[in-house]
Amino acid sequence: MEITLRKRLLTVVALLSFSFFSVSCGEGNVEIPGVDGPNVNLLEDNVVVSMVLEDVSIMAGATYKVPKYKKSFIGLNPNLEGAGSVLTFTVSLDDIFSSDVNRLDPKTLPGGRMIPGVAAGALPAVAFTVEKVKNMAFYVGPKVFGIWVPLQNFNLYGFAWTKSFKAGDKRVGNISLFGQDENGENAGFFLALSVKSAYEKRLKKLSRKY
Numbered sequence: 001m002e003i004t005l006r007k008r009l010l011t012v013v014a015l016l017s018f019s020f021f022s023v024s025c026g027e028g029n030v031e032i033p034g035v036d037g038p039n040v041n042l043l044e045d046n047v048v049v050s051m052v053l054e055d056v057s058i059m060a061g062a063t064y065k066v067p068k069y070k071k072s073f074i075g076l077n078p079n080l081e082g083a084g085s086v087l088t089f090t091v092s093l094d095d096i097f098s099s100d101v102n103r104l105d106p107k108t109l110p111g112g113r114m115i116p117g118v119a120a121g122a123l124p125a126v127a128f129t130v131e132k133v134k135n136m137a138f139y140v141g142p143k144v145f146g147i148w149v150p151l152q153n154f155n156l157y158g159f160a161w162t163k164s165f166k167a168g169d170k171r172v173g174n175i176s177l178f179g180q181d182e183n184g185e186n187a188g189f190f191l192a193l194s195v196k197s198a199y200e201k202r203l204k205k206l207s208r209k210y
Contacts (some may be wrong), residue, residue, distance in 0.1 A: 030163050032189055033154050036084075040167045040193065045130070047091045047145065049191065054084035055152050056132050061085075064137060068104060069095040076130055087133065089147055095193055096145050101126075109148060109178070110135055111186035116162040116176045118119075118144060118192075132137055135186075143193050143205045150188040155180055165191065 001191065004120070037051030063076030071092035079086050086106055095101055095209030104124035114121030123139040139146035164171050173193040180187045 012051045016166045029165055030161075032151070032175075034151060035149075035189070038149075038191055040165075040172060040191075041134075047093065047096070047193065049091070049147060051087050051149075052079050052082070053087050053133070053149075056085045056087075057083070058085050058132060062127075062131065064130050066091075066127050066130075068101060069138065070098075071095050072138075074130060074156065076133065080103075085132075087149070091145065091170075092136070093195075096140055096156065101140050102142075104140075107139070107189060109179040109186075110137070110150070110188070111183070113160070113181070113186070114177065115129070115139065115146065117174050117193070138146075139192075141195060144192050146190055146192040148188055148190050150186070152187075154187040156187075157182075157184075162184040164191075169192060195203060 020189075032056045033180040035051050041048045041050075050135075052061050056058050056076075058076065058078055061075065064074045064076070066072040066074060067175065069091070073097045075086070075088040076091070077088075083113060086172055104126055106120070106122040107125035107127070108122045115123060115164055118141065123141040123144065125137050125139040127135060133150065135148075135150050137148040139148070154177075156179030157179075162174050162176040165173045165175040173191065176190045176192070178186065178188055178190070
């Protein structure tokens, strides 16, 4: 009885928070608790997603290869400009458009929640863990590339919210924020980026070579 009442109260809090986020974010990108960013750039043949995880502290930085992604890697380093750590994803377009990656098993978001904005609710994915940031995941589909980043201290039960994500003035995808599930786990955010424009640029670049 107490657990049911607690969940109902937390659901009400989540709904109130939803209203707060909707109003406070306006036309800009959502402000994620404990995260400065994410920021997205397309540099040569790489999509670079960077952010500061304000609640994650490390003594030394490291670079990690992404499983199944031959040319992509993750950097986790101490933040030299303040508290927390800088998390950087450098993802090669070669990997995003690779047939090997697209043959990975489709996965939903952690905890079995459907991927917002994707009809099937799942995409080919690989999950991985680095120091102090557990259960991250990469998702890739014909038109969408996504990153799941867990949040340690976002405790709202049942919270789920999606908003368009912009790089400068251009919409490049969606960002979804999730609170804890019924097991008190799997809070995090999912950044889904459209790869259609990058794919078209890549085709033009290849056509000029031949």
